Amino acid sequence: MATTLYAHRLSQPSRAAEMLLRELAIEYDFHEIDFAGGETRTDEFDAINPFQTVPALVVEHDGETLHLAESQAIMMTLCRIAEDQHVAQRWYPGEQDxxxxxxxxxxxxxxxxxxxxxxxxxxxxxxxxxxxxxxxxxxxxxxxxxxxxxxxxxxxxxxxxxxxxxxxxxxxxxxxxxxxxxxxxxxxxxxxxxxxxxxxxxxxxxxxxxxxxxxxxxxxxxxxxxxxxxxxxxxxxxxxxxxxxxx
The missing domain is CATH 1.20.1050.10 (Glutathione S-transferase Yfyf (Class Pi); Chain A, domain 2)
Structure with a gap:
């Protein structure tokens, strides 16, 4: 699945989301967003995440493109859609437990x-x-x-x-x-x-x-x-x- 993380590594929620992507072995593109310099308030970023925060995730799943904000929602979703559910459910089992x-x-x-x-x-x-x-x-x-x-x-x-x-x-x-x-x-x-x-x-x-x-x-x-x-x-x-x- 095509996955892009918009984030900054001095943002603690951004780091948590990226760590989970790596733990789940999900390949992703990383786009650094200069949130301190106002990049989250641009029209381009607003189209990705109208909440104007990092991290934001764009992921294709079952033929749909999901735009997600808020690190906890991102992490829960990643655990639900990861291919390796044995690993994913250790991190967050969702409806399975x-x-x-x-x-x-x-x-x-x-x-x-x-x-x-x-x-x-x-x-x-x-x-x-x-x-x-x-x-x-x-x-x-x-x-x-x-x-x-x-x-x-x-x-x-x-x-x-x-x-x-x-x-x-x-x-x-x-x-x-x-x-x-x-x-x-x-x-x-x-x-x-x-x-x-x-x-x-x-x-x-x-x-x-x-x-x-x-x-x-x-x-x-x-x-x-x-x-x-x-x-x-x-x-x-x-x-x-x-x-x-x-x-």
Whole structure:
């Protein structure tokens, strides 16, 4: 099936969608979209995705061309139409296993209000580029409130993984050996602040779960851009960022 992903690898939902394409062995064309430069607001992109967001997917399936926005809808659809359903249903079984799918859906719904809304990475990028006299003000007014907002979500995840460990389950959201699309979505969200210097010292189970995802070959490849951006931030930030004291 002809598949095109419109995305940017500094967008955490874009990375999750691309990682899944690779995990499902779906061949695709990649079109980088400069969302920060306004490319999502052009007439050309509006014809692809009127929501004007990345990622967006165009895929041919059963003689129809599907235009999809929103990373979670994209990932669910990819799992439904992938040729290798044995692999796809590990990530998201859909109607084939409704109890398991409902648990994945639950985590994805939780993710938006407890992790996604407290995204710090793009503020961190702006911070390391701004004038020195403004750095501490931006940290105090933007980053510290986001860090405090993120803390309850990390505590909930830590407690969940501790329970999984005590019960003898694997360190994934559902406790299976294989991760799901919920692990991908949330892992991409947290990995990018880790790349920029965030420490999860207070959340060892979260850190171990994240490390397990980061060892996957496709996760590593798609994360190269965010790793490079994170290294630049860490090398140039000095002590004003103080991310090692967060968490």
């Amino acid at each position: 409704i109890p398991r799918s409902s648990k994945i859906d639950q985590w994805l719904a939780w993710y938006h209000n407890n992790l996604r809304r407290f995204d710090m990475f793009h503020h961190i990028m702006n911070l390391h580029l701004t004038l020195p006299m403004l750095k501490r003000e931006i940290q105090a007014t933007l980053l510290e409130p986001l860090q405090e907002g993120l803390r309850p979500g990390l505590e909930r995840l830590e407690a969940h993984f501790q329970h999984q460990q005590r019960s003898g389950h694997a360190p994934t959201l559902l406790g299976d050996e294989h991760p799901t699309i919920a692990d991908l979505a949330m892992g991409c969200e947290l990995y990018q602040i880790r790349a920029a210097g965030y420490r999860f010292d207070g959340y060892p189970q979260v850190d171990a779960w994240l490390e397990g995802l980061a060892r996957r070959a496709h996760f590593q490849h798609v994360s190269e851009a965010v790793d490079a951006q994170g290294r630049e931030i860490r090398q140039q930030s000095g002590d004003y960022l103080a991310l090692d004291t967060f968490g």
